[in-house]
Amino acid sequence: MEMIEMNTRERRRMTLMTRVAEGLLKLRMAAEMLVVSYRQAKRIWRRYREEGDVGLVRRGRGRSSNRTRPAAERKRAVALYVKQYGGFGPLLASEHLASDHGIKVDHETLRRWLLSAGLWASRRRREAHRAARERRPRRGDLVQIDGSEHDWFEGRGPRVVLMVMIDDATNKTLARFYEGEDTAAAYDIFDRYVCQEGLPVALYPDRDSIYVCTREACLEEELANVGPETQFARAMRELGVGLILAHSPQAKGRVERRHGLFQDRLVKEMRLLGIRTLVAANAYLDGTFLALVNARYTVKARDPTNGHQTRPTTATLALVLSWQEPRTVAKDWTLCWRNHRLQIDARHAALGLPGRRVVVAERRNGTLAILHNKRLLTFRNAPAPAAPRLRPAAPQAPHLTRRPPAADHPWRRSALIHRPVFCPPPTSYTAHSRGAENRAAATPSRAVPTT
Structure with missing residues (x-):
């Protein structure tokens, strides 16, 4: 008995053709039930009468397709x-x-x-259910920022970090390699984004120490009602850019998926080109790869209006994106910064700054600025303070070398004479012996007669 393999559709055709052969069903009704034309139903019925059940099996089964590649x-x-x-x-x-x-x-x-x-395996990821968040309507309303630590050069070069910024509305991406994920790297990638696109309304980073400070607020911060904040958070506050801190990687999934794209495609492209240095990697990013990514993955925003804020001036942006710390002005109108003394000019005498707090800002290019109530002060390097006068040391008596006394020194002889003698306490044995000796000494000796 021959075994015939049929799928569900072919088995249904066999059932209906059997009923047609038995006279229980009209062929036109069978065509309607099979959802085929009447002419196609007559062809199926003819193959069934000529070949039986085998005629209902698809004839192309088991044969290679006409479009098979060589x-x-x-x-x-x-x-x-x-x-x-x-x-x-x-x-x-x-x-x-x-x-x-x-x-x-x-x-x-x-x-x-x-x-x-056997060179590829299908991988299915089962993750917990999460509700989708709708994109922001305008470009610039929200920009996600994050750093990705990965072996980007696959052992060919040093370990570097890729800082990525991606617009939430359009997926337009800006990325650059840095030696580490720190405040300087965050400042630089943000500065490049502002120069290209404009000032975003809000940033969406994670809760890294670059963006959030976990210490308690000091008295000065409580009085100013600003709370403890990092240098990057302070800069965003001064620029009017909101910081929305994500509580999980899935919350900022857009930039996380972009990390996956870079870790897959960018790593392999740099492997083919033999890139092994940070400079060469950034040149390839700026010249080729970012253009390909943005051309392929950028989407159109729902609202064509540009949501970016007005771009600040270059000088203002450089001053804000700096490291700022408060300092107290001394009575001689000087202050200390990184072991250097700075002298505030006399033109600011009306401000009465001695004893007051000013802010010292160190820009990314190493230049300094002093601010008082957001007003720039002129200053110069202060002369080094005079060395303190040292008091002359008091004369010390010459050190006398002590020699041990000689063996026949009187001090040694007196010590031998007056040395105490230890007398053990009497016992029964020693007392008995001494008593016998005393009695023998007191009894006169007798002469022994001789014969």
């Missing part, structure tokens, strides 16, 4: 993947095969080839 091309594509693109995803690998080797193959076809060759 075996040599498939073998070459898999060999190139193993040789040059190991670890690449099917989409990225198909793009490089088309651009670098002229092999145009769909990424899904390449994925099936790699699955059959």
